[in-house]
Amino acid sequence: MSQPIALSSEVPATCRACNVRHAGMCAVLTAAELATMARSARRTQHAPGEPLVVEDSKLTSYANVTDGVVKLSRVLRNGRQQVVGLQFAPDLLGRLFGRENLVNVEAASEVDLCRIPKDVLEQLVATNPVLKQRLLDQSLQDLDEARDWMVTLGRKDARQRVASLLLLVARRCGAPGIDDPDRVVFDLPLTRSDMADFLGLTIETVSRQISRLRHEGVVQVANHRHVVIPSLPRLETLAG
Structure with a gap:
């Protein structure tokens, strides 16, 4: 079943002003769902090079990239860094239903994030099959890009x-x-x-x-x- 379209007048003001309101996961949310998320979400701005997430830390929230680019990296035992991916607006940061952050996340450019508490987004996903499919599609896109990058690095x-x-x-x-x-x-x-x-x-x-x-x-x-x-x-x- 398709989701009802959220009328502009019903959408929270913070969401109406968002760069990615009509892209990514927010595009499939109803006005009521956007309001639920907006009540607990917070907008943050970050300078290039600023750490956003630390590897192996507890996952307590997700973040929607609303502007800018972030880089994902892992740190090897010898202290060397390996950049393992990039994410752009309107990608979602964080492994859905995970317990820990598996990578370091750092602002590669000036970055705006919409941070959403873990329980709030997971509840929306549990009750909205269209949102679940949208986030699954992003995960599959990330997997496809990772496989393409294996070819790039290997061949x-x-x-x-x-x-x-x-x-x-x-x-x-x-x-x-x-x-x-x-x-x-x-x-x-x-x-x-x-x-x-x-x-x-x-x-x-x-x-x-x-x-x-x-x-x-x-x-x-x-x-x-x-x-x-x-x-x-x-x-x-x-x-x-």
């Missing part, structure tokens, strides 16, 4: 890895050109060090491959972070 060369990462960010948070839909613009949310950790490369190799892509006209980079992809199909081809 692609350095140039293809860097192109694959740029393609991932372009697809998830890039803004298409007004007159050319193949042109995409975005601010890269990762430092060269983070990119190296994510790709299994050295910082020097990442910088060298970005310079190579610039010389080939595949990307344009200003101030190390502002990226223009003149032709997304060309980047897709180079990413393999």
Whole structure:
């Protein structure tokens, strides 16, 4: 059974002003469910590099990414960090019905979160099959991306890895050109060090491959972070 559409006048004011009100899990909630969640949710803002969740800590709340990009990482026994994923608006942070946080979560860019107590969201999921399916779809998307990334790290060369990462960010948070839909613009949310950790490369190799892509006209980079992809199909081809 489909969920009734929440009329704009019935939706809490905080939700009406939200960037992802019509995306992600909130898009399938009724006005009453949004009101239930809004009563206990809190909005938080975070600067780049700020820790959001600590690995192995008790899971007491979930968070909907309403703006920005976060990075997920694990810390090895020798203290080295491995970036294992990125999440974008409107992704949900936290393993549903889990007891512990399995990864470290850090703001990769300026990030806005809508934090929801664990019991509140889990109760909504238990009573709303459409919401359960929406969150299952996100989990399956995360699994598909993880499998794709296994191929990237296991079989692609350095140039293809860097192109694959740029393609991932372009697809998830890039803004298409007004007159050319193949042109995409975005601010890269990762430092060269983070990119190296994510790709299994050295910082020097990442910088060298970005310079190579610039010389080939595949990307344009200003101030190390502002990226223009003149032709997304060309980047897709180079990413393999």
